[in-house]
Amino acid sequence: MSYCEDCGCKVYSGKCTNCNEELFILEQYDELAGTEFELPYPDEDSEFMKKVRQQENQLKNQ
């Protein structure tokens, strides 16, 4: 188990549960897709997806 250098929260597969919260939420969308609990994805230009893209870029640059 590793911990985030920025906030000290737990890090799962390179993602911080706090700093990368939106990425974890997006994973929930992926897991529910195709099931009866399926959720419509947020708009690409929503605040949520902007954060997701930012966090993806940060992880790529590490």
Ligand SMILES: [Zn+2]
């Ligand atoms: Zn963090």
